[in-house]
Amino acid sequence: MLTIDRVSRSFGGVYANRDVTLTVAEGEVRGIIGPNGAGKSTLFNLVAGHIRAESGTISLAGRRIDRLPAHARARQGVGIVFQGARVFPGMSLLANVMVGAHAHTRAGVVAAALRPPSQRREERAIRAQAEDCLSRVGLLDWASRPAEGLPLGQQRRLQVARALAGLPRVLLLDEPASGLRAAERQELAELIGELRRDGTTILLVEHDVGLVTSLAERITVLDLGRVIADGTPSEVTSDPAVIKAYLGTGASHAADR
Amino acid sequence: MDRVNPRNVLVVVAAVAGCVAPFVMGDLTFLMRMLLAAIVVTGLSLLMGYAGQASLGQGAFVAVGAVTVAVGTTRWGLPPLLVLVAAPIVAGAFAALVGVPLLRLRGHYLAFGTLALLLMVQTAMSTLDFLGGAFGISGIPAFGVGGSVFTDQRPYVLLALGLLALVLFVTHRIVDSRFGRGIRALAGSETAAESAGVPVMRGKLVIFALSAMYAGLAGGLSAFFTPYVSPDSFPALESFTYVIMAVVGGLGTLWGGVVGAVLVSTLLQVLNLVSSQPQLPPTLGPILQYATYGGLLVVALLFMPGGIVPTVQSAAARAVSRRGGAGRT
Known part of the structure; x- marks a missing residue:
């Protein structure tokens, strides 16, 4: 459904996303996780159309959308939920x-x-x-x-x-759990679960590892702008590279909240 | 439906007052100026209140409408009805053209950009002889359709009333529509509106052109009424007055423009009468006018930050709910 192919974007000479490639199947809930500064928000904004990729392509249902302005991407079926209260x-x-x-x-x-x-x-x-x-x-x-x-x-x-x-073909959620209280977070998780049962394709960009592993079928892990792992939640959480880059600090961070 | 909506009562009262006034007042210049201002300010309130875009130079589009009528009738001998219809179209097209670069500016920058536009239009009018030059264009024929020609002030006032009603009607319909929701949305968050599928730049451009069409319509009508158009006919102070009327009346409300125009015009008229008493110095008039603008803005922003119409509406809603009524607006 959503194909991101070798997408790169830099800010001031530093790559925020470098050769990011991932494919989200129809009806799939895909989690994107990574420590702070991994490039999650950049990837979100690249797909939403608020910033443009320097190289690489983004396609939705076989159509390239990476050159379209944000409102035209909405017409193609990109649905957006912002992190801020927009x-x-x-x-x-x-x-x-x-x-x-x-x-x-x-x-x-x-x-x-x-x-x-x-x-x-x-x-x-x-x-x-x-x-x-x-x-x-x-x-x-x-x-x-x-x-x-x-x-x-x-x-x-x-x-x-x-x-x-x-009527989105794919629903993008940017850190939907951030700033929420525990009860609100639970309600949100239930809502995403319902959407998944209805067959909605979802790209879930989230800092909260627990939330993502409970909801997503597959998880893509970013670190320093690159994809370092891609797989089922259990595959990803047992990947040594992921543990090294993310879970060591992220798990304790998640436990803090 | 046994309960009468107080707002509808007010609208009917205003309409009746508007229709009776031209027949009981002597000199109708003041009333005409007020109605023209109400048309301009309704458009400005739409632009500033609903779309969140500022304009300190709405007079530029009034001028374009007036010049369209002046040039069309005196230079080209076109029929009055045709040029009056053309006035808002030319003003709207002009706004759509200059809006492409202008609307890339935001907030204060857009306000100053529109003010600069007004100064540029004034300069163009005073330097290009075709547009009247420093002396302006006089001898604009009376408005008329076919054989019937407007011979005194009253038909102009009635026409202005009808056009104001039309402008309000169109504004009401546009605000309450798919397009209007997109406009209100982009005023809140351009990014979120864009991602919801609202073409933000095009929406801003359309609403800018629409507010310019209202201004151009008022300008065209004023050219027939005066009947003289010069660069001095559209001072920057008048454009500021439109903003003050819009803010005092209530931005982002249908009736705010009308209420603001009526109130501020009346206040200025009273000040004019006071300051033109023979024993007072002649400089008092302008001083009083500026002081009033300052005072009005401060009072409005302090006590009625939303303007008169929203304040009265919420006060009325509170009064109704206190009486245990089920009336809702």
């Missing part, structure tokens, strides 16, 4: 999720002013779909509340609903 303030939860439907709808400004039947139909469909997505993440009861007042855990679930409204 919900749209001043808008209700429902309106936030309705924005997510931009990726597969088309009515423009002229249609908005004239409101032909096609536009009205599309609006109804967007609303129904957004309500459905809100209910999937358990926030339908708060549909008319302003988004900025939500606690962080719910803001992240709102982002998941917004991304789902774009």
Whole structure:
């Protein structure tokens, strides 16, 4: 489904990603882990389209997306959940999720002013779909509340609903557990588990090793911008290179929280 | 539906007042200026409030609309209706053109960029003889369609009222749409909006052009009304006034532009009357005007940071809920 082929990107002469190659199969949950500075966020931003690769290609369902701007990648089926609280303030939860439907709808400004039947139909469909997505993440009861007042855990679930409204082929989550309390983290893990059962293809970039090993079918480990291991959770966690690069410090770090 | 929505009552009252005023007031210049400002500020409020983009030079697009009418009627002898329709289109196209580089700027930089645009338009008008030169273009014919020609102020005011209503209607529909949601989203986070599939640059450009179309429409109408267009007709202070009207009325609300325009225009008119008393020094007028702008902004930002319309709305909502009513806006 998602193919990243020998992608490199440097900042000021230092490679943040170097020849990163990985393939995510349809319906797979792929974890990306690595210590701080391993290049996880760079990889996330390269796939999302917020930065461009210097070399290498990224394809989604056989189509190259690495030269497309971010909004066009959304149209191709890249769904994004940001680490930060990137919900749209001043808008209700429902309106936030309705924005997510931009990726597969088309009515423009002229249609908005004239409101032909096609536009009205599309609006109804967007609303129904957004309500459905809100209910999937358990926030339908708060549909008319302003988004900025939500606690962080719910803001992240709102982002998941917004991304789902774009009918993504692959869902990218950037450190979805960071900053969450234990209970919120548990709820989020359950939500990702449900999405996996529904057959959603997920790329999970995460610092929390425990969360990733419990959710992902395969894990790619980055260190200093390179892929150092790729395999099932048990393969990866027993790989000496991984233990050396990451788990030694990461495990104690995860235990701190 | 036995409960009457207080907002609808206010809208009806405003509409009736607007329709009655042209028949009871003597000189309609003040009313006309107010309505034109309301049209401009509705567009500015859309741009600043919903899309989060600043403009200190909205007068540039008013000027483009006015020049379109002035040149179209006096130089080319085109029919008035045609040039009035062309005024917003030319202003919008101009905004779409200059917006490509301008909208790469953000925040304060965009504000100053738009102000620079206004100064450039003024300079172009005063140096190019085709656009009127330093003396401007006078002798713009009265507006009219076919055989009926506007002979006094009243039909202009009624036309402005109708166009204001049209502008409000279009704005309401655009805000509450797929496009409008994209615009509000990019004001909150461009990165997240982009990743949700909103073409951010194009959205900003469209909303910038739309606000310029409103300004151009007001400018075109003012050219017929005055009927004279010169570089001095669009001072920077007037563009600042639009911003103050938008902020005082309430950015990001449909009625904020109208409320701000009515309130600030009325206040300025009162100040004008006070300062033009014979025993007072002639410098008092401008001083009072600047002082009022400063005072208004400080008071608005301190006590009503969202502007009048949102403050009144939330106060009304509180009052309704205190009475145990189920009325919701």
